[in-house]
Every structure is written in structure tokens, then in C-alpha cells.
Amino acid sequence: MKSWIDFWNAEHSIYVNARHKQLHAEAVARDIVRHIPRTNAVVLDHGCGEALYAEVVAQRCGCLILCEAAPKICADLAQRLAGVSNVQVIDPVGAEQIPPASLDLVVVNSVLQYLSRDTLEALLDLWRAALKPNGRLVIADVIPPGVNPLRDAAALLWFATRGGFLFPALGGLVRTALSDYGRIRKALGFSMYREPEFVALLAAHGLAAERSHPNFGHNQARMTFSARKM
Numbered sequence: 001m002k003s004w005i006d007f008w009n010a011e012h013s014i015y016v017n018a019r020h021k022q023l024h025a026e027a028v029a030r031d032i033v034r035h036i037p038r039t040n041a042v043v044l045d046h047g048c049g050e051a052l053y054a055e056v057v058a059q060r061c062g063c064l065i066l067c068e069a070a071p072k073i074c075a076d077l078a079q080r081l082a083g084v085s086n087v088q089v090i091d092p093v094g095a096e097q098i099p100p101a102s103l104d105l106v107v108v109n110s111v112l113q114y115l116s117r118d119t120l121e122a123l124l125d126l127w128r129a130a131l132k133p134n135g136r137l138v139i140a141d142v143i144p145p146g147v148n149p150l151r152d153a154a155a156l157l158w159f160a161t162r163g164g165f166l167f168p169a170l171g172g173l174v175r176t177a178l179s180d181y182g183r184i185r186k187a188l189g190f191s192m193y194r195e196p197e198f199v200a201l202l203a204a205h206g207l208a209a210e211r212s213h214p215n216f217g218h219n220q221a222r223m224t225f226s227a228r229k230m
């Protein structure tokens with residue numbers, strides 16, 4: 001059975017076409033930029049994926065560090081962004097070397113569902129140590145229990161209707177359900193958290209978290225949390 005990282009590292013059709021990818025990137029860029037505290041901020045985007053928004057976000061902060069676990073995505077990012085002087089691309093081993101108290105903002109969008117509890121807890125400690133005393137950790141697209149694949153599909157179709165890619169989205173949903181994504185989701189499931197449970201988990205790692213509205217991206221059934229060091 002493939003892992004989620006294997007899934008993201010291979011070709012997939014989660015983004016149903018170029019317009020979907022573009023609109024997703026624009027929305028995530030807007031959402032990240034909203035949380036950047038000032039123009040010289042040092043920002044870590046952990047689990048950044050292809051980060052088609054990287055250039056836009058990099059223009060709004062002092063330094064953007066992109067961390068990605070899928071080796072092919074990481075290599076492609078490093079190549080694509082080699083000419084952008086305030087962007088660094090790292091893998092999870094590189095993330096362990098981020099100096100303590102060096103980051104103003106850590107954003108983690110649509111990643112938690114793919115992380116085991118142990119991995120998440122280790123990352124909470126890493127992010128906390130890397131944050132400056134007044135830095136912020138923003139974790140977005142956290143899935144509460146009860147948000148099933150049909151709810152995700154409905155949110156995508158609404159996004160697609162507004163974005164003018166409804167028919168490709170309908171085809172994409174069928175392709176995704178029949179793909180490795182559907183098989184891995186059935187086998188491994190998603191990590192899901194209730195709001196109070198998630199706030200308590202962050203508190204146990206020395207982070208005071210609160211719900212932040214709106215959620216990143218198009219699915220408002222999922223949750224964003226903003227946390228600071230206690």
C-alpha cells in the first residue's frame with residue numbers, strides 16, 4: 001500500500017485541470033498573505049506542495065521557506081524557484097535544522113489529514129521551537145470528524161461552479177474516487193480533530209490556539225487555527 005507521501009510524489013488528478021490549480025493557488029496565496037505580520041517576516045510553509053503561489057507570497061515577506069516531504073515535488077520546487085532570492089526549499093530533515101526562535105509565521109495548509117498523531121506531535125514541538133516569541137502558527141484545512149468525502153465533493157463542486165470548471169470537476173471527482181487517492185483514503189483514512197480536542201492538543205505542546213475564520217481555500221466545513229507560544 002502506498003503512503004500519502006508516495007501519492008503526492010506521483011502523478012495525480014486532485015486538481016482537475018489547470019484552472020482549478022490556478023484558482024486554488026490564488027486562494028491559498030491570499031490566505032497566507034492575510035496572516036503575514038509584516039513585509040520582512042520570515043515565513044515557513046510546511047507541506048507546501050507545488051506552491052504555485054510561492055512567488056506571490058515571497059513578494060509579501062522577507063523570506064519564504066518551503067518545506068515539502070515528497071522528493072519529486074521538493075526537487076521541482078528547488079529548480080523552479082532557484083532564481084527567487086528570498087525563497088528556500090527544504091525537506092523535513094532540513095526543517096529540523098531551522099534555528100530556534102527564527103520564524104515569524106508557520107503556515108500548514110491541508111496537511112494534517114495526512115499526518116499520524118505521532119508525526120503531528122513531533123512537528124508541533126518543532127514549529128514551537130522555531131517560532132519567535134511573538135510568532136504565529138497557522139494550521140488550516142483541519143478536518144473535523146463527520147466531514148465525509150461527499151461534503152468535500154460538494155465544496156469542490158461549488159468552488160468549480162463559481163470558477164467555471166464544473167464539468168471538469170465532475171469528471172475529476174470520478175477519477176479521484178477510482179484512483180489511488182480513493183484507495184489510500186479508504187485504507188489509511190484521514191486524521192481528523194474536533195475543535196476542542198485540537199485546541200487541547202496544541203496547549204499540551206505549549207501553544208495557545210484559537211479558531212480563525214475563514215478557513216483557507218474553498219472548503220468552509222474545515223477549520224483554521226491560529227496559535228502562539230504560551
Ligand SMILES: C[S@@+](CC[C@H](N)C(=O)[O-])C[C@H]1O[C@@H](n2cnc3c(N)ncnc32)[C@H](O)[C@@H]1O
Pocket residue numbers: 004005008009028046047048049050051067068069070073092108109110111114115119
Ligand atoms: C494537500 S497537499 C497541500 C499543499 C499546499 N499546502 C496547498 O495548500 O496547496 C499536502 C502536501 O503535504 C505534503 N506533506 C505531507 N506530509 C508532510 C510532512 N510530514 N512534511 C512536509 N510535507 C508533507 C505532501 O507531500 C503534499 O505535497
